Amino acid sequence: MKFKEKFWFPIFYMFGATLILSAVLLVFGSFTRDRVKNNERLAFERSVLEALSIDIRGYAPSAVHDKYVQAIRIVNEQTPDILGLYENEQLLGYALPVAGPGFWAPIKGVIGIDADRRTIIGISFYEQNETPGLGGEIAKPFFRDQFPGKKIASGGMPIEFRMSATELDESSVHMITGATQTSTRLGKFLNEKLIDWRRRTTEGQ
Amino acid sequence: MPATKKIRDVVIDGLWNDNPVFRQILGICSALAVTNLVLNTIVMGIAVTLTTALSGLTVSLLRKWTPRVVRMMVETLIIAFYVILFDRALKAYWPDMSRSLGPYVGLIITNCIVMGRAEAFANANTPLPSFLDGLFAGLGYSFVLIAVAVIREIFGMGSILGIAVPYFSSSGWDRWIIMVMPPGAFFTLAVIVWIARTFQKSKAAWPGSVKK
Helix, strand or coil, X not given: CHHHHCCCHHHHHHHXXXXXXXXXXXXXXXXXXXXXXXXXXXXXXXXXXXXCCCCCCCCCHHHHHHHHHHHEEEXXXXXXXCEEEXXXXXXXXXXXXXXXXXXXXXXXXXXXXXXXXXEEEEEEEEECCCCCCCHHHHHCHHHHCCCCCCECCCCCCCCEEECCCCCCCCCEEECCCCCHHHHHHHHHHHHHHHHHHHHHHXXXX | CCCCCCHHHHHHXXXXXXXCCCCCCCCHHHXXXXXXCHHHHHHHHHHXXXXXXXXXXXXXXXXXXXXXXXXXXXXXXXXXXXXXXXXXXXXXXXXXXXXXXXXXXXXXXXXXXXXXXXXXXXXXXXXXXXXXXXXXXXXXXXXXXXXXXXXXXXXXXXXXXXXXXXXXXCCCCCCCHHHHCHHHHHHHHHHHHHHHHHHHXXXXXXXXCCCC
């Protein structure tokens, strides 16, 4: 095995090893591409339906997708970021995707708003990497259940995030104790979106 | 490391005598990061165990061909290959877990245990012992991490694997937020290392230890 001592052998070897292993990864990557894309789309669709308080617990992935296709569509072609919930051609609510920086990584979610354009139907998250047990609790029912029924305030903060154990009114929710950063950041980008929503809906009337 | 190490020694060293976490203090980064939920820890343990075992096997298979000067690059390449494969498989077949482990799966590439076993053992041993060496080093890592995670999840969240534990989940127990935060892992891990080493010492498994 004389060529093993040649100066070019390590370069050749490294090149060959990289080529072979990368090729295997590329094949596996393209083999799973559709699956991964499907998973991401499904996570979003699930989130939209949950934000609109549609019970999809126990639904198979294909059933979730069917439900989404049947009930959800863009309300107005000019504003593709606003989704509508329809039943027999009647508009029952809106779903607004929201996204912004969390404490560790971006938080992405959906907020559901009633056809009256003021009452919150629900909120859900399909991507977040906050600390489990602290910021990660935003995805848990005890936090999300605060939102249904709240009204977007007509002035000031649409939905105010207050310290826990303080009094709440119809336009405020409690922050998570121990997760001030996550709560503050979520409150910030959620309210930016809602201020934009409020401006658009009041102008439209 | 002698090349003629017995399989039995490989198993016992990986799990106990040379345990990567409490003997060699390797892999501490992920031990701190992923141990606040037991389920995440188990999946992380499986990922590290598989990576260490398979990369040990591959490094060993190639050991006669790999030029010395590029061996660490080749080892990194092999490790990265398995980690990317595992990460992609999680994304495709277990998206929820992939989301909750986030960047930590990718960071297995930099886990010192994996490279450590490739360098210290697989480089100089035949494939089967190398595979087993990686497997048991990985299992040794996993069981310590699971112990840390069980303690942290009970004290910090009052549950194990998401299932509520009596008393700790009641209102009578004030949850220790620090156990969910990274410092909680430091304290728990330190106590576990302390206990394990005290125990090792008393069994005189630690060369040079003084018997009291």
